Amino acid sequence: MNSSPAQQIPGVYHRKIGDIVVTAISDGYNDGNLDILRNVDADRAREILVGAFRPVRRISINAFIVHTKVGPVLIDTGTGGSLSPTNGFLIRNLAAAGLRPQDVRSVLLTHMHPDHSAGLTNTETGKPFFSNAELVMHQAEPRYWLDDGEMARAPNDRVKAMFEHSRSQIAPYKARTRLFVGGEVLPGIDAVFIPGHTPGHTGYMISSAGQQLLIWGDVVHVPEVQVALPDAGTNFDVDYEQAVRSRKKILDQVATDRLLVAGMHLHFPGFHHVARQGDGYLLHAEAWHHGL
Ligand SMILES: [Zn+2]
Numbered sequence: 001m002n003s004s005p006a007q008q009i010p011g012v013y014h015r016k017i018g019d020i021v022v023t024a025i026s027d028g029y030n031d032g033n034l035d036i037l038r039n040v041d042a043d044r045a046r047e048i049l050v051g052a053f054r055p056v057r058r059i060s061i062n063a064f065i066v067h068t069k070v071g072p073v074l075i076d077t078g079t080g081g082s083l084s085p086t087n088g089f090l091i092r093n094l095a096a097a098g099l100r101p102q103d104v105r106s107v108l109l110t111h112m113h114p115d116h117s118a119g120l121t122n123t124e125t126g127k128p129f130f131s132n133a134e135l136v137m138h139q140a141e142p143r144y145w146l147d148d149g150e151m152a153r154a155p156n157d158r159v160k161a162m163f164e165h166s167r168s169q170i171a172p173y174k175a176r177t178r179l180f181v182g183g184e185v186l187p188g189i190d191a192v193f194i195p196g197h198t199p200g201h202t203g204y205m206i207s208s209a210g211q212q213l214l215i216w217g218d219v220v221h222v223p224e225v226q227v228a229l230p231d232a233g234t235n236f237d238v239d240y241e242q243a244v245r246s247r248k249k250i251l252d253q254v255a256t257d258r259l260l261v262a263g264m265h266l267h268f269p270g271f272h273h274v275a276r277q278g279d280g281y282l283l284h285a286e287a288w289h290h291g292l
Pocket residue numbers: 113115116218264265
């Protein structure tokens with residue numbers, strides 16, 4: 001019998017921050033071209049990826065469980081399979097981490113793009129996957145995505161579909177949605193407002209026993225390119241200029257403070273440090289943590 005593995009082991013990884021365990025959960029990945037990038041020379045971007053031994057624009061799609069003292073908190077929900085057949089594996093990988101969707105007590109969103117919020121609700125049944133969870137996000141996020149005027153001004157059908165999709169995804173959670181403007185969101189979890197990519201785009205700082213981790217959402221989408229060239233944005237940035245300012249501010253902060261970061265599109269399991277290099281920055285993927 002041939003016992004050679006036919007698929008990768010489940011995408012699950014634990015990292016302890018002080019007394020809090022954070023579990024990275026892979027939703028899968030997405031392949032694409034570099035056309036999503038703005039304000040960058042395509043040859044230069046390709047050269048950076050080749051230099052980093054990366055296949056051209058393969059991006060991870062990650063979510064994170066924070067095991068707080070009040071229960072498991074999920075940050076982002078993946079694509080729900082809405083993007084391509086190579087993603088939508090959040091719930092399968094949650095099971096590999098010993099968690100059922102109904103165990104999640106809060107879902108925190110970094111923002112309402114479909115690769116983050118489309119795993120909230122089963123599109124076939126209209127039922128929420130996280131039946132016992134409150135939904136938590138920055139107040140500027142639904143204010144934008146639920147605004148009919150903003151939807152009417154959407155530059156193309158693809159963006160218009162994002163509005164429709166995100167609305168239907170959050171609808172079943174209406175009675176248990178909690179919006180914040182900043183500060184502590186849950187014990188050990190503080191909101192870090194990083195606007196631009198979307199109006200309410202928010203990272204989450206996990207703090208415990210003198211250690212910290214910033215789960216920074218979508219500060220970058222094509223990691224090597226956008227840390228080396230922080231002026232490079234994407235077509236999906238709602239306010240491109242503000243996104244650049246936010247990216248530069250966060251990169252400066254985490255490099256200065258030598259802060260551990262994790263990201264939804266940093267290569268799985270997504271834990272990195274950021275160092276200065278030339279006019280930009282360089283990512284250092286954290287090596288496997290043995291034990292907790
Ligand atoms: Zn994203």
